[in-house]
Amino acid sequence: MRFLRETVAAVGLALQIGVVWYFWSAAPAQIPMHYGFSGQPDSYGSKSSMLALPVITLVLYAFLTILSFFPQGFNYPVEVTDRNRQRLQALGVAMIGWLKAEIAWLFAYITWIDIRVGLGTSSGLGWAFLPVVLAVIGGTIAIGIVQMRRAGEVTET
Numbered sequence: 001m002r003f004l005r006e007t008v009a010a011v012g013l014a015l016q017i018g019v020v021w022y023f024w025s026a027a028p029a030q031i032p033m034h035y036g037f038s039g040q041p042d043s044y045g046s047k048s049s050m051l052a053l054p055v056i057t058l059v060l061y062a063f064l065t066i067l068s069f070f071p072q073g074f075n076y077p078v079e080v081t082d083r084n085r086q087r088l089q090a091l092g093v094a095m096i097g098w099l100k101a102e103i104a105w106l107f108a109y110i111t112w113i114d115i116r117v118g119l120g121t122s123s124g125l126g127w128a129f130l131p132v133v134l135a136v137i138g139g140t141i142a143i144g145i146v147q148m149r150r151a152g153e154v155t156e157t
Contacts, residue, residue, distance in 0.1 A: 005097035012104030013061055016111050017054050023115045024050075031118035039125035041117055050114060057107040064100040068093045077145050078152025087151045095144030102136055 024047075032041035033049050071089035080088055116122035 001094065002097060005094070005101055009061065009097070009101035009104045012101060012108045013054075013057055016057055016104070016108035019108070019112055019115065020050055020054055023119075026119065027115055028118045031114050032124075035125050035129075037130060039127050039129045041124055047118075050111070053107050053111045053114070057104055060103055060107075061100060064096055064103070068096045068100075076152075077148050084152055088148055091144060091147050091151060095140065098140050098144075099137065102140060106133060106137075 027047050027050060029047055030044045031047060031050055032043070033045035034041070034043035036042040071092045074089070074092040076088050076092065078084070078088070110125070113122055113125055117124060
């Protein structure tokens with residue numbers, strides 16, 4: 001499963017970088033830099049600001065990758081014992097991995113929309129963007145916490 005998570009995350013990152021590279025020459029001088037709650041752009045910047053999102057994604061990707069090698073430092077929602085340590089750490093690493101994949105694809109989507117808005121083929125992220133992102137990321141965290149709590153309860157008996 002770790003291979004799948006890492007592949008999904010890496011493909012999202014690569015896609016984002018590829019989209020910027022492919023559309024660089026066609027991108028207009030001004031592209032969206034920020035979106036309001038409605039999903040409509042409310043701030044524009046220079047074409048070079050398109051490079052910021054892949055850089056941010058790469059930094060987050062690297063940080064989460066490094067973090068996943070140190071699950072003993074995670075803050076777990078249950079007491080860590082010798083009996084549940086291995087399971088809790090595996091669940092923590094899995095949650096970080098899925099969050100990394102979601103973030104990579106989230107930023108790839110935003111980059112794609114930035115380019116489309118700049119080219120005039122889209123009007124913004126859309127009203128559902130924020131609720132969907134919050135539900136996906138919040139759902140991943142909630143599922144991870146529930147799994148960790150269950151892992152802590154099972155090993156305590």
